[in-house]
Amino acid sequence: MTIIRLAAGLLLLPQAFGLVAASTEFGTTENLGFFQGSVEDATQNLAAPLLRRIQSNGGAPDPATLYPSYTLSVPIDHFHNESKYEPHSNGSFNLRYWFDDRFYKEGGPVIVLSGGETSGQGRLPFLQKGIVAILAEATNGLGVILEHRYYGASYVTDDLSTENLRFLTTDQALADTAYFAQNVVFPGYEDVNLTSPNTPWVAYGGSYAGAFVAILRKLYPDIFWGAISSSGVTAAVVDFWEYYEAARLFAPEGCAPATQKVTHVVDNLLLGGDRDDILQLKTVFGLGNVTRDVHFASAIRGGIAGLQSVNWDPAVNSPAFALYCGNMTSTEVLYPATNELKDSIKSILVTGGYKDEIDALTLTMQNYIGYVNLTRVSTCRGRPQDSCFGGRTDFSTDNLNQVWRLWQYQVCTEWGYFQTGSGVPDNQLPMISRLIDYNFTSTTCREAFNIFDQPKVENINKHGGFRFSFPRVAIIDGEADPWRAATPHKIGLQYPESTISEPRMIIGGGAVHHWDENGIFKNETTCQLPPHPVKKAQSFIVEFVKPWLEEWEIQH
Template sequence: MAFLHSLLVLLPLLASACAQLKAPNANLPRPPAVPPVTGPDGPVYHSVTGATLPPLNTTYYFDQLIDHTNPKLGTFKQRYWHTWEWYEKGGPIILFTPGEGNADGYTGYLVNRTINGQIAQQEHGATIVIEHRYYGETNPFSDMSDKNLKYHTIQQAIDDLEYFAKTVKLAMPGGDSVGPAEAPWVLVGGSYSGALTSWTMVNKPGLFRAGYASSAVVEAIVDFWQYFEPARQYMPKNCSADVEAVISHVDTVLTTGTTSQISQLKSLFGLSALTHADDVASAFRNNLWDWQSLSPSTGPNGTFYQFCDALEVKNGVSASASGWGVDHALDAWAKFWNNGYLKNLCDGESIVDCLGTYDPTNPLFTDISVGNDYRSWTWIVCNEVGWYQDAAPTGVPSLVSRLVQPAYDARSCSLFFPATFPEGSSPLPDIAQTNVAYEGWNVHIDRLFFANGQRDPWRAATVSADDHYVPSTPQQQIAVSDGFHCSDLSTANANVDATVKAVQQQALKAIHGWLQGFVPAKRELVQEV
């Protein structure tokens, strides 16, 4: 399968840990990997005693319930990582999951290179990174066939967090008596796992003392055309003008052009092997998905800006805000693809396997092996959240071909999961059920901090969506930086963007105040006596 250059990268290091598969609805909402201060195998010392602690990459295993509605079904091994570098008795436990992917390599979220570690350092707490069920090596079964994905739901994932918090015995001193009734727990997440933070606090009120949700996609949406709006709004105007012009031309050729004109267009971009017009049209989304890899730290050096420079700089001169026009931009876009972009995108795969969506024998659809995280994520997409990143509605400027509609992406659910979604069923997820169950934009829960970025492509699914007002209150604070997706999770981004730093400082202040009111259950019992 093809891989994107990186997924949600705030730092270029360890970008491979968050690489995304290139496929329908490929841009997953996932926080970036962040390298730890010491390196995965370097020494870790307790901040007060100086005692040597286990390396950050020490893997622990927890016996998690397969089905929380039927504990008799048994357990499976759930991986997690843990350190207590700043922990002092009475301090909080900071729990984080990277969400939809292998959590190995996310040990940066144990240390103060991230907001997790900043909270732990400030509050003298311990940190945990836990792998989400059905991702990485955390799986109840030996394969991910349709029947084995039965227990892969948002609710089961929420129940996992509760059972872990209440049952786990941590390796640190006193780690057998720091459950949520005895110590304050703080749930942290970014993107999908940020939404999971909100959903968990709604579904399990009082379990976690506080929550921090970065770029949290709390609202499930089928036709998520707004994904591309922040890019259109904040990218260079000349680039957006030319992208719109090229896409309009592509649509005209693919819908009304002659056979010769269509063949010429496909050949220009190396897509001759694709026989379906919507596959050809969809392929152009790849350059737009690169927007998600940007961060304050990458600045103008990201692949997305390299793409815009390829379109807009001609003979050393940049185009005006109106762009160069379709004649130049079409050829410039094709040259950018042919000068390595398409090769890197497909990584040795055939064009059909890389970008086609009609062959049911494509390994993308048939690989049911454990560790195929894209398959696991697609199950949630098809059943509960949608988020199909497609063309804007008629009358709204679009960076994406009008041939790319939710039905195009949803059709792949039948190819991935034919036993669940028979061919021709055109399934759409039950987003109404998801939004009612976990409150979506209507979330109102105490001691929950939302952090979002203006340039985040996922912003329209967060509480900072342009067309849906959610007030910030002292108990449910919402802070917005000038950043991108999950920018506020990384300490490095705060070093280059004062607005990101301000969000982090506001969050640290809020969480500090929220933790002050925690009273251990045992202390309450003593006081009652």
């Protein structure tokens, strides 16, 4: 049995999920557009019964019903002097928020969590039992979740056409947050002035929201007393090939080299083989009817991206990465049906330049092919393969239900992060095919928004990028986070020592994406949960926020 031991004492058995060797039929694949984490969807669905058992906590109220939502009317356009927002708007929209006052005592701060690039409702667990609850309890504070304009129910315009998305910029959303802090009146606290600067406001965010709150503190220092940037991607990057570096460096033993070798075989055929060789390659994966080589390369790439979804919190952890690496490192044939493909696989390995490793890699390729069929090919039977995997074709629909357009628009205009294989240095084997380049990954920009220029990452990087630094901005990152490569803690960079004014921490124990944000109820706490590195990080955050607030008291 293949056993995958990840950080923080999490023991994951791929076979236990009923996923390995669960499918022997080779069919077609599903249409998941350009989403690189698509394998997670397939494995998450298959593992749903187990996850429901892990998550169940019958005594816990649903945060969506526990916390009513409220709104504040906010200007649509804060910058009438900037031409990119023309035609300007004098209108307003309702910015949604939630708050929790169970820990609040007079004189306490407001702890606001930025909702980032998703519905704010999805952030409510952090108000109930995560980092907002932890900080609010420690400081007698009032906890707030603030939704980002356009996301969730914070509708700015009647539709999501490219013209109407012109107000979806980081600067406009930052100005919303500043306006909110200066104008909100929390229901039940009409006689208490909790606005800034009368009350200290400390902002927290993870990932995009982590960069967001760091910039927020820098642009509006008189409104926000401090900010905690967890996995904050303060550096916007166009070609973000380094996204896969964390998997290369921190995946379970053997997983990354196996991924690199099979990817190299695939690339040697796709980039250097004849059409017969390429057809044989596609056919052995069950994808012989995928016309474009880059679509085939994209169809088989997803498993290694599952690292981002590994989490210490059982309620949100995904088994996708464990499943993938369990397949890639198994010493057994997990899919007996692939034994019939051994001769074709050996031929492919010889043509692909790996004759000397043919015995070991034949097994790896068998399990990789079986894995791709389990997670991708078998999910789309009965449809033409090009229609299943040829990428999104309907770019014209732009009603409010097309929420995929939101972050994609921000990616295309300001943030980048196109995850490629082509950008990997020539002296290093990539984790995904080199056919996956900027031109391919930015297709949506051209087709959906008619954007042909590269994103203006300078709009973000002018605030500091990899060198971001500002008083009372904390930089917290997970050591094995794929997004660490877009933060001030990028591997290879030198960074200053942590201070109370500018705290810094890299969470160890294999921590991934803003692990400090999650929490569990006190009656769920064990010696293993939260894992020690997470407990240490959350205590560290409390330890520097308290002196920040003491400094505020002295100055006010």
